[in-house]
Amino acid sequence: MGTKKKTKPSRGRKKPRTSADQALALDYVRAWAHPTPPPEPSADAVDGFLPPHAARMACGGGANVLFELHSHSNHSDGFLSPSALVERAHRNGVTVLALTDHDTMAGIPEAMSAAHKCGIRIIPGVEISALHSPREIPGAGEPVHILAYYGMCGPSRFDELDNMLLNIREGRYLRAKNMLAKLNSLKVPIKWEHVTKIAGEGVAPGRLHIARALVEAGYVDNVRQAFNKYLGNDGPAYATGSEPFTETVVQMISRTGGISALAHPWSLKNPDAVIRSLKGAGLHAMEVYRSDGKVDGFSQLAEKYGLLKLGGSDFHGKGTKDETDVGEVKLAITTLCSFLEMARPIWCSAMKDILLKFAEEPSAANLGKTLKFGQLSNPDGFAPIDSGTDVVNLCLSSWLSYDDMEDVELEEVRSKLVCYAAKT
Structure with missing residues (x-):
């Protein structure tokens, strides 16, 4: 009989090395997510396999860059206020x-105000309700939700x-x-007053609010049952809006x-037809990643139509055990890099348009419109009417990373405001 070979006790799996591409992607994403650069690593921390900037991961330079790209507050059908949502995201390590x-x-x-206190960044977004109707018949078609992501200026x-x-x-x-x-x-x-009370003052009631009313009235045990039994897209109480x-x-x-990104495509009856149509209209991305991993069929559809693969928790704050928590869907650093490489030029162009509109008619009233979403990081003591260029410089320093600020096209905005300031 042969003797069994002795195996060495396992000391745990070695962490995979970070590739040079991942390291470069990390630097790119960090530069946008954290405008203040991290400290340089010490010589002892540098892995000879990696470029020096990649070794920041080894010296605690904020290696974890966590984006949450799908969340809701009580301004629609979420349970938490924007401030509470931001605080929860911050506790969960969301960047x-x-x-x-x-x-x-x-x-x-x-959310912007709360995030400024927490030191995280907000991407102004919205999930827009739509209908996919090949024949464009009003009120007829399949419900589709499309996510929109905007730059810091909105x-x-x-x-x-x-x-x-x-x-x-x-x-x-x-x-x-x-x-x-x-x-x-x-x-x-179900009483109308019951639903509007759940929705909150000024909030348009949605299916989740009705589902909660059904639970509270004792007709169903939980929200999921309300959708399965009554409110789902094929349910007997489903209705379309405008x-x-x-x-x-x-x-x-x-x-x-x-x-633009297609939200939860796995809920669609005919996702291929919807995605093909939306790609033709200019769709940029689609959700593929969930808390239970990548949905292979939809990953293939994204590749088929050349769409960026994204994902998010779709967090509502329901407090149920089966809900994916905010920040639980972790996207690869290379995915985040691709997202920002696509988004930043588009966001910079939008920012230029916003500032040019202000430059055409600088005033305190128009400044309020300009800053509707984008907060200034240091607005103390500047007077936009006396020096319009201050608005541009403060907006740029608050909304953009350092390399974005070097966009020469923005000189057109500065020049217009310099002329305005000289006349006042």
């Missing part, structure tokens, strides 16, 4: 948070986007009433300086 409430950006200013041509969102929200009121009427016909009466067509939404996002 950059996209607030993507349904059909509203009303929570962004509060959307250019904001009034256009806001009018679209307002129309959708107004349609949500009618939609909710139609759903309650259908529930009543099913002998499941959602625009998907292609219109994607084109609006592009026109206002945003990045």
